[in-house]
Amino acid sequence: MPVNNRIAEFHDDMTEWRRDFHAHPEIKFEEHRTAARVAEMLQSWGIEVHTGIAGTGVVGVLRGTGSSGRAIGLRADMDALPMDEEGNPPYRSQNPGRMHACGHDGHTTMLLGAARYLAETRNFDGTVNFIFQPAEEGGAGARIMIEEGLFDRFPCDTVWGIHNAPHMPAGTIGVRPGPLMAGADQAFLTVKGKGAHAARPHDGIDPIAVGVQLYQGIQTVVSRNVDPLKSAVVTVAQFHAGTANNVIPHTAELKLSIRTFDEDVRSLVEQRIRALCEGVGTAFGCEVEVEYRRGYSPVINPEETAGIVGDVAEQVVGAEKVERDTTPIMASEDFAFMLAERPGAFLWLGGGAPGKDYGLHHPMYDFNDEVLPVGASFWAKLVETQMPRG
């Protein structure tokens, strides 16, 4: 892959860092070890380090030569997911119930690789802010960093983010103007049934039976209510009820993840879920409580900055490996909050390869170390082209 030669020289180092992060995954707002390692490495390369932003967030500030006053923000997320790793690489997760199943170990490493190179060369005119954020997986770490003054303390003209993409061939880069990733909402449903002895169902209101009807009704929201030419996902990701096989439980809980791209569909889905809960509850003579939380906005790339990503990517991997109108996906990203504050763009870095094609959030997923220099080289080239020396 035609990556930056100097960055390619420390591919082995980056692989070691990535595997160390992988072996020590930490979930949202608990990224203490990760943040400490990031801060230590940045400091060792002479980069000014600020810690404790949104709890465990870290920002490294590197000034290049010249007096242009330009500044750029490059963002990586550091958190892992609350799940067990099922693969068995030598650097398998040492933290039970914790796993880097979304490749944030790779995102952190690629940004560190770029930081090391740029600190060595300082071949740009302006300031680079390396933003290592906590809690992308549901904690809105990006929003909290912004609320804690990220862009006031570290002014950025533009802000950029990379996500690995195991669904794309390794070393390819995908971007598009417009929506790239969906917005994410959550719904927490509590069926308030009536507990009873398992042998006397007629004395109770079985919340499992109600929950099953709700589950089935929810499957029709996308298939029967949303315009087939538009997109939405409603996943019932958790269904909890019961403690013993001779007890009809009193309550059941369903937890939903909802993904949409536009406001009309978002509102329609919420309204249909609420109506189903009310109707099914009435039919069974019980209440279904709904807590509906609107979460991340969709990631929408402006045309100009998506074009910049395409141009830079072509210089790093060659035009044949760049998709300038890549397919959007229904996963979500709190980087949307950063894009709401500053112009910039979000892009995919392909990581798929034989044996490396488990999807994000799969218990066998593992970031493809082969693409570490590609991501770091993209970052370096972006800085060099956005803030060239005079």
Ligand SMILES: CC(=O)N[C@@H](CCC[C@H](N)C(=O)O)C(=O)O
């Ligand atoms: C608060 C919120 O919207 N949470 C979402 C965030 C999911 C982000 C993650 N990257 C994904 O796509 O699953 C949620 O569903 O928990």
